Amino acid sequence: MGSVNLNSISRNVQSVEISGIRKFYNKVVQYPDAISLTLGQPDFNVPDKIKAAMVKAIEDNKTSYTSNAGIIELREEISKYLESFGINYTKDEICITIGGSEALMDVFTALINHGDKILIPDPAYPAYESCVKILGGTVLNYDLKDDFSIDFDNLKKILEHEKPKAMVLSYPSNPTGAILSKEDTIKLFELLKNNEVLIISDEIYASLCFEKNYYSISQYSEIKDRTILIGGFSKMFSMTGLRIGYVCADKLFMDEIMKVHQYNVSCAPSISQWGAYEGLKNCMKDIDYMCSKFMERRDYMYNRLKSMGFSVNLPKGAFYIFPSIKKFGMKSDEFCEKLLKEAKVAIVPGSAFGTKGKGYVRISYAYSMDKLKLSMEKIEYWINTLK
Numbered sequence: 001m002g003s004v005n006l007n008s009i010s011r012n013v014q015s016v017e018i019s020g021i022r023k024f025y026n027k028v029v030q031y032p033d034a035i036s037l038t039l040g041q042p043d044f045n046v047p048d049k050i051k052a053a054m055v056k057a058i059e060d061n062k063t064s065y066t067s068n069a070g071i072i073e074l075r076e077e078i079s080k081y082l083e084s085f086g087i088n089y090t091k092d093e094i095c096i097t098i099g100g101s102e103a104l105m106d107v108f109t110a111l112i113n114h115g116d117k118i119l120i121p122d123p124a125y126p127a128y129e130s131c132v133k134i135l136g137g138t139v140l141n142y143d144l145k146d147d148f149s150i151d152f153d154n155l156k157k158i159l160e161h162e163k164p165k166a167m168v169l170s171y172p173s174n175p176t177g178a179i180l181s182k183e184d185t186i187k188l189f190e191l192l193k194n195n196e197v198l199i200i201s202d203e204i205y206a207s208l209c210f211e212k213n214y215y216s217i218s219q220y221s222e223i224k225d226r227t228i229l230i231g232g233f234s235k236m237f238s239m240t241g242l243r244i245g246y247v248c249a250d251k252l253f254m255d256e257i258m259k260v261h262q263y264n265v266s267c268a269p270s271i272s273q274w275g276a277y278e279g280l281k282n283c284m285k286d287i288d289y290m291c292s293k294f295m296e297r298r299d300y301m302y303n304r305l306k307s308m309g310f311s312v313n314l315p316k317g318a319f320y321i322f323p324s325i326k327k328f329g330m331k332s333d334e335f336c337e338k339l340l341k342e343a344k345v346a347i348v349p350g351s352a353f354g355t356k357g358k359g360y361v362r363i364s365y366a367y368s369m370d371k372l373k374l375s376m377e378k379i380e381y382w383i384n385t386l387k
Helices: 020-028 048-059 072-083 099-111 127-134 152-162 182-192 221-226 251-265 270-282 284-307 332-343 369-386
Strands: 094-097 117-122 138-143 166-170 198-202 227-232 245-248 361-364
Touching: 020 332, 048 270, 072 094, 072 227, 072 245, 072 270, 094 099, 094 251, 099 127, 099 198, 099 227, 099 245, 099 251, 117 127, 117 152, 127 138, 138 152, 152 182, 182 221, 198 221, 221 227, 270 284, 284 369, 332 361, 332 369
Parallel strands: 117 138, 117 166, 166 198, 198 227
Antiparallel strands: 094 245, 227 245
8 A cells, every 4th residue: 555645635725725614614513502693595495486496397307417508598587687787698608507606616717827816805705715726826815995895006006017817806795795886886897998807706696785776897898708707596596505506708718617617517407407597587576575684684783783882884785794803802713712602602703704804703694683683682791791
């Protein structure tokens, strides 16, 4: 038997750590009586019509491979759905993937050569950085201001001096709940239209935008040929475990993304595709209901945290709130560990989302109001013991 050592494993993969969210989640499991506000998963059930459509797909034996890109019916519905946001991709520019996660990995794999610089916001969803590192790319971060909007001076400098190949945008944002304002979307377009950088816009939370109007860089036809959009149904229809997402791109990119997708997974699960199709056709009222409930919870959480003395921005999308804990004189990991051990409430350290997340914590309000109220009482009681 030869000895196996770490040289047998990809150095790129070794350079990636397990996500800070998962790391903390593994600690939470050791406190079964703790209330957990850690998961990015709606507490609503999959709409009944979607369940019925998936059962029917099984009964009708629609369980074989679909085309690599996914069933035409679903791609056509996604195209129509995006049109309602002023985003235009045809069915042939859409590929159905196994959740937004596969879409991200496919896109990065299709684009990145060793050493390519990829711009990622900080703080951000940790998978962006890990995917880039696994593929041998170089991560560059661009700064966000205190309200988590883009720091354009910083972004401009990086684009000029570093010449990154691609940049990731993530709105509505996990972990901050920030969205793109109309003004910032225009500013961003003005900056990017004269720049060659590719744009990867992760809009998985698009259906959970709490403002009347939705703004996205993918609405600009002038730069559509280098804008790649990622979306999905995990958050929209609470289909997290059913793994169904999509990627939209110009043919030039789609042909390459499709190769990665084809050799990686062949196609997304057929029955989940039929479920998502039914959802887009007949379950938009379910989203409105879910959205209204998230807004109630958001308002409650925001006001409660403010009353406890937290410095916090009002989230305008997704279902996360990202308060600062700098005034408590603890690192975010320490704050969250103490809160878990002493108050039995689990939230995620901001450091899990990048260096600029240090000094913050992420609280998910994708939980029932009863759970949120109880956890806020526990947090308030615990904070008073610190004084």
